[in-house]
Every structure is written in C-alpha cells, then in structure tokens.
Amino acid sequence: MRFVITKNIIENVISSMQPFLEKKDASSITSHIYLETTNGKLILKATDYEIGLESHIENINDSVDGKATTNGSNLLGIIKRLKNEEIIFEVVANNIIIKQNKSTFKLPMYDANEYPSLTKAENLKNLDISTLNFINSVRKITPAIDNNNPKFELNGALIDIKNSKINFVSTDTRRLAISHLQNINNKESQFIIPKKAIVEIQKLFLDEAIIKYDDTNLVISNDKMTFFTKLINGKYPDYERIIPQNLKYNLTLPKNLLVESIKLVTSLFSNIKITFNSTSIIFESLDEDTESKTQIDMNLNIDKEFYLAVNAKYLLDFLSMTNNENITVGFNESNLPFYLEDEKFYTIVMPIVLEK
Incomplete structure (x- = not known):
C-alpha cells in the first residue's frame, strides 16, 4: 500500500x-x-x-x-x-x-x-427525518442525559416514534428533557442511543445524511462517511407519566434577563431560589458561604407568591438550548416539579425542597 x-x-x-x-x-x-x-x-x-x-x-x-x-x-x-x-x-x-x-x-x-467489520446499513429501517432536525432535537436534550447510571438506559437518549410525532427524551432523574418533531410517515418504534454516540453525531454531521436503524444498531451515512453505534438494550422509563397534565400558572418570561440574573447571583453548579410575586422576580443564591440577590421588576399577573429552588445548571442548560426571546415557566405549587418550555422543547425539573 x-x-x-x-x-x-x-x-x-x-x-x-x-x-x-x-x-x-x-x-x-x-x-x-x-x-x-x-x-x-x-x-x-x-x-x-x-x-x-x-x-x-x-x-x-x-x-x-x-x-x-x-x-x-x-x-x-x-x-x-x-x-x-x-x-x-x-x-x-x-x-x-x-x-x-x-x-x-x-x-x-x-x-x-x-480488523473488525463495521455495521452496514443494509436491511435496516429508514428513519424518514431531516438530519438537521434530528441533530437539533438531540442537541437540546443532551445535557440531561445521565452518566454512569446503573440503569443503562438512562445513559442514552430515547427516540420515541409515535403516530403523529417523534419525541427525543433524556433524563438524569432530576430533570426530564423532551424535544419533539412531527412524524410524517415513520412507523411507531422506540430505540435508545448511547450518550457517547449522541455527542459524536453532533460533531460529524452538519449536512443532510441517511439515518437507518433496527433493534440493535443505528447507522448514519453520507457520501463521505458512515457512522454506526450499537443501541442500548433496555426499557426506557414511562416518561409521559411525569409530564404534568394541568398547570395553574404559566408565565412568559424574557430569556436574556433570566440568564443574566441567574449568572449574577450564582455559579454554574450552585443552587438558587427564584421567587415570583405579582410585581417582581427575586433571584437568591442558596450558597451557605455567600449571600447574593437580584431582582427583575415586572407585572406577572399572579395572585400569590411562589418560589422555585433548583440547581442553576438545570435552568442554564435549558435556556442555552432555546431559540426564542421568551420562554414559558409553568408550575402548580412551590416545592413541586416545574415546567420550562420553548418551541417544541421542554424540560420538567425536580426542585430542591425547602422548608416553608
């Protein structure tokens, strides 16, 4: 040679x-x-x-x-x-x-x-979806994929193909991230892609490609390269039962102001308390060593005070993946899971329970 x-x-x-x-x-x-x-x-x-x-x-x-x-x-x-x-x-x-x-x-x-042969795309089912939409959807949920969880299926992202939509799902047990696309003509199916594969796919494929899969493999190819990964063999938790059916309050809030306020009072992995009342949002660090606080004045049109206590990283991960100027925060009561939503992408977060 x-x-x-x-x-x-x-x-x-x-x-x-x-x-x-x-x-x-x-x-x-x-x-x-x-x-x-x-x-x-x-x-x-x-x-x-x-x-x-x-x-x-x-x-x-x-x-x-x-x-x-x-x-x-x-x-x-x-x-x-x-x-x-x-x-x-x-x-x-x-x-x-x-x-x-x-x-x-x-x-x-x-x-x-x-040298071992690589899995080929022959005899695999075609996933009829734009590669760019696929990449964008998995990118949004990547931060919530767990690492080294004894339940192997949580160390990957679930692709849940339903009759009318495709859900891309991940959870690290403290939060549940879901992005979704319309399903045009794929048959109902589910498979779990390992986190390592999810990360590499986002680096490799910037243009359209062909995506194929079966029960054990996923293959993505274009005219220059072919990528394959073995899928995680396991049953993903019933994530849909975690999704709240009704929310008492849905607040539309400016993304940039939220990011600015969170970063002002806390470091990335610190815990934060956010209090909502009728005229303002108050951000407070929950660090024991330091006390920091900031406030956004805005009319929220709510009749009682609520708060969310949470790891700041979960909020910043979600906000970094959103496309719009405003996002929606939904909740029922303090100390209960709350809901963050942007177009076709939402995250449900388990709060830190504070004594009232």
Missing part, C-alpha cells in the same frame, strides 16, 4: 476518529485505525465494537492498492508534528512508513484482514 496526501486532509479525518478507538488496551487491534487504498481512493475505519466510523477520501495521489492498520493515537501525534504539505504513506515489511521531506517515521501494523 502507498499513497500521498496533504496533511490537513488526513489530519482532520484521523482527528475525528480518535473517540472511536479503544483507549484502555493499546495492544488491541481496535486501538488501531484501518487504512485501505483502492482505485485511487483512501478508506479509513475506526471502531471499539460499540461505535465506529468509516471515512472515504478521494483526493490522494500516487496510490498503490493495499491495506494496513496502525495505532490511531500515535498516527495522529506524528501527523500533527508535520508541516502542512504532502505526506507519503507506505507499507514496508509489516510497518507503515510515514515520510515528509527528510523526516521519516515507522509504526508497527497488525494484520489488516483481522
């Missing part, structure tokens, strides 16, 4: 493959990136069996067909140090040789024929 390629082209692809490599065991073939030249085209693959990426590069020169594998982290380290000029890659006696001008590097290979 041999090919010549410009540094920035291959560096971008090798960088995008780093999250897909086995990190804990450098002796595993899945710590390697697979490279294959065929018909003047370069194919690269990376996978840790749970998640994988295949990329195609057309613009290579002086190529000889063949295949190789080499440690993906070491390969990126070498490429980063080189100048932004052409690089020569060549296989010589079970090593991959990397050359640029008078610099030469040698990396050991494994048998490329033993």
Whole structure:
C-alpha cells in the first residue's frame, strides 16, 4: 500500500476518529485505525465494537492498492508534528512508513484482514427525518442525559416514534428533557442511543445524511462517511407519566434577563431560589458561604407568591438550548416539579425542597 496526501486532509479525518478507538488496551487491534487504498481512493475505519466510523477520501495521489492498520493515537501525534504539505504513506515489511521531506517515521501494523467489520446499513429501517432536525432535537436534550447510571438506559437518549410525532427524551432523574418533531410517515418504534454516540453525531454531521436503524444498531451515512453505534438494550422509563397534565400558572418570561440574573447571583453548579410575586422576580443564591440577590421588576399577573429552588445548571442548560426571546415557566405549587418550555422543547425539573 502507498499513497500521498496533504496533511490537513488526513489530519482532520484521523482527528475525528480518535473517540472511536479503544483507549484502555493499546495492544488491541481496535486501538488501531484501518487504512485501505483502492482505485485511487483512501478508506479509513475506526471502531471499539460499540461505535465506529468509516471515512472515504478521494483526493490522494500516487496510490498503490493495499491495506494496513496502525495505532490511531500515535498516527495522529506524528501527523500533527508535520508541516502542512504532502505526506507519503507506505507499507514496508509489516510497518507503515510515514515520510515528509527528510523526516521519516515507522509504526508497527497488525494484520489488516483481522480488523473488525463495521455495521452496514443494509436491511435496516429508514428513519424518514431531516438530519438537521434530528441533530437539533438531540442537541437540546443532551445535557440531561445521565452518566454512569446503573440503569443503562438512562445513559442514552430515547427516540420515541409515535403516530403523529417523534419525541427525543433524556433524563438524569432530576430533570426530564423532551424535544419533539412531527412524524410524517415513520412507523411507531422506540430505540435508545448511547450518550457517547449522541455527542459524536453532533460533531460529524452538519449536512443532510441517511439515518437507518433496527433493534440493535443505528447507522448514519453520507457520501463521505458512515457512522454506526450499537443501541442500548433496555426499557426506557414511562416518561409521559411525569409530564404534568394541568398547570395553574404559566408565565412568559424574557430569556436574556433570566440568564443574566441567574449568572449574577450564582455559579454554574450552585443552587438558587427564584421567587415570583405579582410585581417582581427575586433571584437568591442558596450558597451557605455567600449571600447574593437580584431582582427583575415586572407585572406577572399572579395572585400569590411562589418560589422555585433548583440547581442553576438545570435552568442554564435549558435556556442555552432555546431559540426564542421568551420562554414559558409553568408550575402548580412551590416545592413541586416545574415546567420550562420553548418551541417544541421542554424540560420538567425536580426542585430542591425547602422548608416553608
């Protein structure tokens, strides 16, 4: 195998493959990136069996067909140090040789024929949805996906395809985030995408792509790359029973003023108390060490005083994902779950219970 390629082209692809490599065991073939030249085209693959990426590069020169594998982290380290000029890659006696001008590097290979194959899109169901809408919907709920929960299904996002809409759902047990889109012609189904895959999808796909799935895999592809992930095998909690059917109060509030006031009185992970009365909203830090307070004067048209006590991060996560100038806050009583809503996106938050 041999090919010549410009540094920035291959560096971008090798960088995008780093999250897909086995990190804990450098002796595993899945710590390697697979490279294959065929018909003047370069194919690269990376996978840790749970998640994988295949990329195609057309613009290579002086190529000889063949295949190789080499440690993906070491390969990126070498490429980063080189100048932004052409690089020569060549296989010589079970090593991959990397050359640029008078610099030469040698990396050991494994048998490329033993590299695991990636899940393909054949025989999978098509998810008929705009990729951009899909990405935007999962982006909004990403902050509420849990990490390292013993209930594995909570470490991912539920895609719940219903008759007339598609719900994108996540929860870390303190909050429930849901964004939704209209379902045009997808059959009813449910599947859970792991958080790691959700994060990588948002980095990789900025344009339209084809999304396919079955009970165990999700595959997203365009003309340059194919991404796959294994789905989480589990039953997602019945999230719909958490959604309040009726709310006594719905307040439309200016997003920017809320963000400004929350950040003024508290740090990101601190707890905050927000009190609503007929003429103002009062923001108070619940930190024991410091006392901070600010107020927005506005006519709320409510007949009694209410408060919400909550981790500031939950509010700021929601507000950072909203598109409109105003958002809706809905609640029934102090110390009960409250409801945050923006167009096609809402979050239900469990409050911190304060003694009255």
